Amino acid sequence: MTALLPRRGLAQILALIVILAVDRVVSPQFFDLRLQDGRLFGSLIDVLNRGTPVALLSLGMVLVIATRGIDLSVGAVMAICGAIAASLADSHSLPVVLAAALGAGLVCGLWNGFLVAVLGMQPIVATLILMVAGRGIAQLITEGRIVTFSSPDLVWLGNGSVLGLPVPVVIALGMLILTGAVVRGSALGLLIEATGGNARASELAGVGTRAMIIAVYVWCGVCAALAGVIAAADIMGADANNAGLWLELDAILAVVIGGTSLFGGRFSLVLAVLGALIIQTMNTGILLSGYPPEFNLLVKAVVVLAVLLLQSPKLSGFAGIAARLKRTKA
């Protein structure tokens, strides 16, 4: 077993490299980078920038999944928080806008956490409520239209740059470091894993499982809020119907590609973000390839299947057996 541990993450890195190589083949200028108005410009930057919302979502989602939960509401929370940010942007200062949007995400997370941890609802059902209702709430906020704004501060969050890197990428990186420091710099990560591994045993061992569960849903809500603000800032408007639509599925996929089991108990933040990057590298590659759009979903499905097969314990078991047979023969 111990010999297997360093291999963790290998499949994901391998998958990313393969997809990058394929992207290079379909689009020869894929790795070209140049400075444009003080910011880096190129397909690689697009991958990072466009991958940001899902990467942020996956940061929250991976913790939720580690407790054996799931959060289907993140896409809708994105829409709510984007709508709040866009509605306030032109009349309030950026700190107020951010506080309101992130506060709303926090409340959404508290609601999910309350349903799961206190009322004992199944996570998939509990978060489904907000997934459905949340988009309606967002539509109420925007009154069904696309609310546009011109506040340069908020626009900067989506389109500005720091040291040549797009601001959203810097934010996502910051959130990764912050989340990592909090959960891995303390025993928190271990307690979250314990909660997911065996909630009852952890409870008896003195872990405050209820608090753990509420905390991860709240964090997930905050991450989704941030993703929503960035998505709104990106298009200088809140599109309640389409912001974050189906992104909860991409976030779950990113977590799963990152090797975190849906049965909880073990998680990796970095690999979840890597999973989000794998998805976006593929999406950008599809857009650059020039294939007819009818193929988009098919290509995506095939690639995801291949990446998951790479990680399948059964398949690596077969590979192991094959390698051993080869060795005994030699």
Added chain:
Amino acid sequence: MTLKALFAASATAALLLALPANAGQLTIGFSQIGSESGWRAAETSVSKQEATKRQVNLKIADAQQKQENQIKAIRSFIAQNVDAIFLAPVVSTGWDSVLKEAKEAKIPVVLLDRDIDPSGKELYLTAVTSDSVHEGEVAGDWLAKTVGTKACNIVELQGTVGASVAANRKKGFDTAIAKHANLKVVRSQTGDFTRAKGKEVMESFIKAEGGGKNICAVYAHNDDMMVGAIQAMKEAGLKPGKDILTVSIDAVPDIFKAMVAGEANATVELTPNMAGPALDAVAAFKDKGTVPPKWIQTESKLYTAADDPQKIYDSKKGLGY
């Protein structure tokens, strides 16, 4: 207890909904797609205005872009025995069985803004649509006229894959530019009719076509994708409207704002007033039994910077786009 209260409340609501409206007043159920674009929101609000003008009780069900929700909404309208059903179909296929149910209940169905597969022609009363092939042609003709004899590489932002309007706007545009050998669509990808996807896809087009230097014009199947594409071009240091010509369809207020700023060149209007002609057709059918033609076409008007975009923006702003 709260659950019980909820049930009681929804039961009361259902009863209220089922109550017949004033005698003689028409009750019409409208299964709206959702409001995936600003245009859609305007269609919803203009429909409400038109219904109020004619004293029709219009019930609007928002399907949030899902066909299954639309089918559910139609079934519930049938159960409520409405006088007619308006349907703005999210996709062109898969309507046969639910429309048959409406036909059996003798409730006429009017399609708004989008058509369905020809197999279902006898299942609805009439379709009030703009000719989306024609819209594409108007856009293509404008581009051909503007470009003249210069060679021009066009990139295309398609609508949602499978939506008939996307296929038709593509077809019309392709037909119009086929007559001109100097016009060529070099890239075509779906932007799902949204700003965010329009922007993302345009970013990739710019990268794939030499930083945008090889692109002479963008054709988007709706204005929202174009608004996103305009942002992508600006961020890449290009000048939309000058370096790269833009032509899109719908005529939503924000594209006129872009036109005022000189960042957009042309748009083809898709009028949000589909419900008006539909309501008239249903009223005539109910009162005198006049069977309307199978297709009522609306006008596809071209707007450019020469049409005082600021004035049009001001007049459209209040429509709920």
